[in-house]
Amino acid sequence: GYGRFGLMYNDMPAAGVSKTNITSRLRLQIDATTESDAGVTFGARARIQQTNGGAGTGINGVRFYAKAGGLEVGVGNIIGAFEGMDGQYPIDLGLTGLSYNYTAYGVGGADAYSSAGAGASLTNGVEVIYTVGDFKAHISASDTNSRVAGAFAYSFNGYTAAIGYQDSTALTDTEWTATFGGKIAQFGFNIGYAQAYNGFERWTLAGSYDVSDALNIEAYYANDTNTAFADEDSYGIDFNYDLGGGASFRGGVEKIFTGATQADLGVRFNF
């Protein structure tokens, strides 16, 4: 798991809330596995995730899986084909990830692992992931809006192209998405696109630059046609400085679709 703590700034806070507040999270990860005589690994992953100000927090919905060679079957609080697709999280902005406006498929809904809730374990979530060489396929389904989603990724010469399609009964769910990214020397880049059943589209462009062994900078620009948003575009930049021992000093600032500017700064440490 990991811990992180620091400051979070938002220039459009809810009524009665300060613009600057302490932010923190502790994530305890529980991985329990065994291996059968035939070489099948059976496992379960659960988390206890405590956010700043929370108390009495227990474990989230569990993802169970069976894995053999390149084939994995998962049930419960599944990852989801879109959530697990290459290029959807090209960067991790600042200390907390901030808005995730840079995640293309976020233009609409899809099944995703819930670190604090039950996720698709409430709705018969099931998924199959198959990896062979440079090719990866991921199909997931749940009773939430009768979702069935598939994602396919192919890597070549350090680049990865991925495409995903989802069948759903909800207009607010994502219909399809595609990404393309890679790394050239110290430069990383990724472009993403997604469209929801209601016709809203999101474009994302993200880049990263390794200034030195310890210092990394990331930035993004995203455009979303969702008419509920105040702004069509969102953009931000961050830095991550490695302190060694699994600890890093991190911070980011961004202007998001709602029109708000937010920033964070602090320390994250793995254990």
Add this chain to the structure above:
Amino acid sequence: GYGRFGLMYNDMPAAGVSKTNITSRLRLQIDATTESDAGVTFGARARIQQTNGGAGTGINGVRFYAKAGGLEVGVGNIIGAFEGMDGQYPIDLGLTGLSYNYTAYGVGGADAYSSAGAGASLTNGVEVIYTVGDFKAHISASDTNSRVAGAFAYSFNGYTAAIGYQDSTALTDTEWTATFGGKIAQFGFNIGYAQAYNGFERWTLAGSYDVSDALNIEAYYANDTNTAFADEDSYGIDFNYDLGGGASFRGGVEKIFTGATQADLGVRFNF
């Protein structure tokens, strides 16, 4: 602890629920103990048990105990004299145990360890267990219906006979119960009887057969005179196939007292 996941079928589901659903459970067991200079073991047992669709689940009521030689005193979320009595759980049907209609004392109420709740720790639960040679005595008490229950078991030549009596202020609690069982070569058998203060009676007959080192089959027939049930009888059969490494493939089918037919199938793994 253990994890299990698979499918559960019920031909009389609640309104709006499918007949077939994913079933899963993760049980994390926490055992904390120390030993005094005089050789007394002090300990606590607690569980975090997450069922399919659950989230935010914390630890259950704790059972504390002190143990020396054959004598054990427990308080809190106690096991209970009936729950801990030999022959009450002669089989463990299918993946999930299914109905537990084959547990004789279940004709009425009694104190039992609660894996997800507080159990008798809410009501001053306390118990004493004494084991000497082939003889075992277990007395438990709580403020729930002023229950005081005692169970006594004796083993001889591979057979075990047990009898239990409970004093209670509730008509729906179990008054007395008796079991007899054993194993002859690959065949196991058990008969059980229990009567509640309201006069309802339950008979159970359970058997098991080891087909091979890896494959085991279990079956039961039970009869309950409780007039709230649609049917007087319940019966079922299952199989357990050992996959090695603490994992097993399991499934069962049964017709229960409510008149419903239910079945499960899946994998269980210990860790």
Add this chain to the structure above:
Amino acid sequence: GYGRFGLMYNDMPAAGVSKTNITSRLRLQIDATTESDAGVTFGARARIQQTNGGAGTGINGVRFYAKAGGLEVGVGNIIGAFEGMDGQYPIDLGLTGLSYNYTAYGVGGADAYSSAGAGASLTNGVEVIYTVGDFKAHISASDTNSRVAGAFAYSFNGYTAAIGYQDSTALTDTEWTATFGGKIAQFGFNIGYAQAYNGFERWTLAGSYDVSDALNIEAYYANDTNTAFADEDSYGIDFNYDLGGGASFRGGVEKIFTGATQADLGVRFNF
């Protein structure tokens, strides 16, 4: 963590509650830390604390910290300058601590680590602790009543003197407190004083005596001018008998400010 279980007696119980009940607590402590290349320790402390009769209990608010040499910065569910001050917990009466009437600063409110709740992580709690030689300074602050508290302690020849002051917008919060204590051979003693912004004052006098290597006796007398209390004084005595292996047999009896007499007796074990 630790476990403890035993009996608790109170001669003025709430309506419908017995005078004597089982008491128990299981505390699981989670300490996660890492150390950066520059020698800074980053860590998080959380607890799962289950009290008798509780169920579904998750982790409490987390205290995060960064520590280097004698300097420590904490955020979230902070300890608090008064709670962490020398001489505020001179004894630990009986099995459970009982009333804590012997904690001087308890005359009013102040930030303190919450073992079961969120504590000051709800209100931007932050603190700095600095230790150099025999001197210790602790400053804490939170948005709860705009509290800023400072405590300073100095140790010399086995004695420790400490003084603390708190700025707060609430009349029911503690304004200042002072303690002095030490140990002479087998005898320990401590005197404490505190005053709240509403003018209420509390004096405490506590002592301990090591009868033998295994047996220790503690006693206190406290006086509080809070007019909401039935009595102005509170007093009690206890014993702690070391059983080895981290286990101890403990009990205490006291007459508290509410006028009630309470007592406890049982076993505590560390693990």
